[in-house]
Amino acid sequence: MNPVMDVIIIGGGPIGLACALEAKRNKLHYLVIEKGPLVNSLYNYPDNMTFFSTSEKLEIGGVPFVSNNIKPTRNESLEYYRRVTVANELKLHLFEEVKTLVKENGQFTIQTTKTNYTARNVIMATGFYDLPFLLNVPGEDLPKVTHYYKDPHFYAFQKVLVVGASNSAVDAALETFRKGADVTIVVREKEIGERVKYWVRPDIVNRISEGSIKAFFNSTVASIHEKTVDISTPEGLITIDNDWVIAMTGYQPNLAFLERIGVELSDDTIRKPNYNADTHESNIKGIYLAGVICGGMNTHSLFIENSREHAVKIIDNIVSNQGC
Structure with a gap:
């Protein structure tokens, strides 16, 4: 039987990895679960893509991102996030999709395509690149x-x-x-x-x-x-x-999954999830939202560069609640 974890992070993109770095620094028992390869969204970007952001704005966990030019390419970003993962020995399971998430007796049971996990907290960092319009x-x-x-x-x-x-x-x-x-x-x-x-x-x-x-x-x-x-x-x-x-008509976050697990969404067309801006905890105690998914259908409001701080807010709140 798997032990009870402090936090399960769903999504192995840059923000999910940033959450993992903060969890490790605070000595939390954590795991990242990603349904595709490492930084799946970035992997699916065009091969020759150049970011709009500069490399330092894509950095996570205070790890420098050195690129050949001011604005890095897709391939440079894949290499950077892979090296961050390796250097920090982050714990993650790739090509494993979360199917259900249920809260019982103050803990979450997460069923995936491979096994089940139990955690005290869950961070949803699932991005928006998997569901095209x-x-x-x-x-x-x-x-x-x-x-x-x-x-x-x-x-x-x-x-x-x-x-x-x-x-x-x-x-x-x-x-x-x-x-x-x-x-x-x-x-x-x-x-x-x-x-x-x-x-x-x-x-x-x-x-x-x-x-x-x-x-x-x-x-x-x-x-x-x-x-x-x-x-x-x-x-x-x-x-x-x-x-x-x-x-190339754009993509949308998997808001249907949030609804299934009980996260409230606004009634307007934005369908913004209900969460505390200071802690990023949703209306369900123990479920946190990080990255682009916080904006609902307004996917142009949040990027790596202005979502990195979510990791610190979330992990600080989890540590405070657990009295660590």
Whole structure:
């Protein structure tokens, strides 16, 4: 039988690892459970991605992050968080998904795809990258449609439709274009988003202006077919030839899981979880929220750089409550 732990941390991303570092420093009996690889969300970022934040703003636990340039790449961040994990001998179980979480007699029973655990406290640091927003149009389930983008070479000399105007969409459009793809971008708004990285936005705007990348603004995908895509535009329905659809429509946190375990959510469209801003403890005593999930559907309000402090607040509160 597994011993009762002081804290189970669900989610092995940067904030989950930051919580683990604080738990270890305070000599708590802890474990990180991650359903994918280490820092799963970052692993699923595009291979050539460069962060908007500088390396020092991505640091956790006071461990320096040294990168080749001011703004680190995806590969540098993977190496950094792996080295932090190894150097600190953090305890974690990867490729193990939490299925249920139940509180009984002041303790939590956590059932995963591999075993059961018991803990006095639980930290939810599950991020928001696992559940894409769907287009909800006919043909979205075709094999040619993806909500994740990794490498541009795959799309060389193909007709590619990119949906969205975020950083991810713009990166996919520019990179596949430069590998020889015939790229069309569909944007619901009237222009490329203002949140796009400032050194990238002029590039995509210029490529659209010169016609190298075709763009439909104030438009949406109506339906997807084996060899074509129908687009609803201000001028009416347009059909274009197509081989692949990269739908970079954004992602959402798993708020349904929070609801199932009893965490209260706001009634508005943000659906922000109920938690104490000073301690990050939810309405359920012993369940804490860390990282992006604290913002509910407002996933643009919290990042690694302004969520790192959550770990200190949470562990300080757990230690105080346990009288450690």
